[in-house]
Amino acid sequence: MALLLHILKELYAxxxxxxxxxxxxxxxxxxxxxxxxxxxxxxxxxxxxxxxFILQRKxxxxxxxxxxxxxxxxxxxxxSNSPIYSFKKSQIYLYVNLAWMLMIALETIRTYDESxxxxxxxxxxxxxxxxxxxIAIPIFEDTFFVIAFLSAVLMIINIFLFITTKKGxxxxxxxxxxxNYNGIKIFWELFLGLTIFVDVMxxxxxxxxxxxxxxxxxxxxxxxxxxxxxxxxSKH
Numbered sequence: 001m002a003l004l005l006h007i008l009k010e011l012y013a014x015x016x017x018x019x020x021x022x023x024x025x026x027x028x029x030x031x032x033x034x035x036x037x038x039x040x041x042x043x044x045x046x047x048x049x050x051x052x053f054i055l056q057r058k059x060x061x062x063x064x065x066x067x068x069x070x071x072x073x074x075x076x077x078x079x080s081n082s083p084i085y086s087f088k089k090s091q092i093y094l095y096v097n098l099a100w101m102l103m104i105a106l107e108t109i110r111t112y113d114e115s116x117x118x119x120x121x122x123x124x125x126x127x128x129x130x131x132x133x134x135i136a137i138p139i140f141e142d143t144f145f146v147i148a149f150l151s152a153v154l155m156i157i158n159i160f161l162f163i164t165t166k167k168g169x170x171x172x173x174x175x176x177x178x179x180n181y182n183g184i185k186i187f188w189e190l191f192l193g194l195t196i197f198v199d200v201m202x203x204x205x206x207x208x209x210x211x212x213x214x215x216x217x218x219x220x221x222x223x224x225x226x227x228x229x230x231x232x233x234s235k236h
Contacts, residue, residue: 012145038148044169047154053162060166085171085229092170093161096224100157103217104150109147110211115139161228164192168231175226176233186230
C-alpha cells in the first residue's frame with residue numbers, strides 16, 4: 001500500500017508540474033489551465049465517450065435481435081439447478097455506476113473534511129505566514145484531486161464492463177458450472193477469479209482501516225463480477 005501511495009504522490013506531483021509548465025507556455029494562470037482541463041475538456045471527453053457507448057450499445061442490441069439468445073438461455077436453465085439468476089447487462093452497468101458514484105461522494109466528503117481540519121489546525125497554530133494564500137486553495141486541490149482520480153477510475157470501470165460483458169449472455173444462472181470447459185471459458189474463470197480475489201483483499205484492507213461503507217461498495221463490485229462470470233459460463 002505504501003508503494004501505491006508513493007506512486008500516487010509522484011503522479012500528483014507530475015500532473016501539477018505539467019499544469020504549471022503548460023500555464024507558462026500558454027501565458028495563462030495555473031487555475032485557468034485547471035479550469036480548461038478539468039471543467040471544460042474532461043467533462044466534454046466523458047460525455048462524448050458516454051454518448052458513443054450508448055449509441056454503440058443500441059446498435060449492438062439491434063444486431064442481436066435475430067440471434068438465438070433466447071434459445072441458449074432456455075437450454076442453460078435446463079442445465080442448471082440454481083434458482084438465482086444474474087442481472088441483465090443494463091442492470092450491471094446501472095448498479096456498478098451508482099455504487100462508484102456513491103464511492104466518489106463518500107471520498108469527496110471525507111477528503112474535504114480531513115483537509116479542512118488539517119489546514120485549519122495549522123492555520124490556528126500560526127504555521128502559515130500572513131502573506132500566504134488562503135487555505136481554501138489546498139483544500140480545493142486535495143478535494144478536486146480525489147474527484148478527478150475517482151472519476152477517471154469510473155471511466156476505466158465502464159471500459160472494463162464493456163469488454164467483459166460484450167459477448168456474455170445475461171441474465172444467466174449465477175452459480176452455473178459448465179458441462180465442459182473450452183479455452184475461452186477457462187480464461188474467463190481464471191481472469192475473473194483473480195479479479196474477485198483482488199477485490200476481496202481490497203475489501204479486507206479497507207475494512208481494516210475503518211472505511212466500512214466504502215468496503216461494502218468494493219464487496220458489491222466483487223458480487224457484480226460473479227454476474228459477469230455467469231454470462232460467460234452460460235455461453236455455448
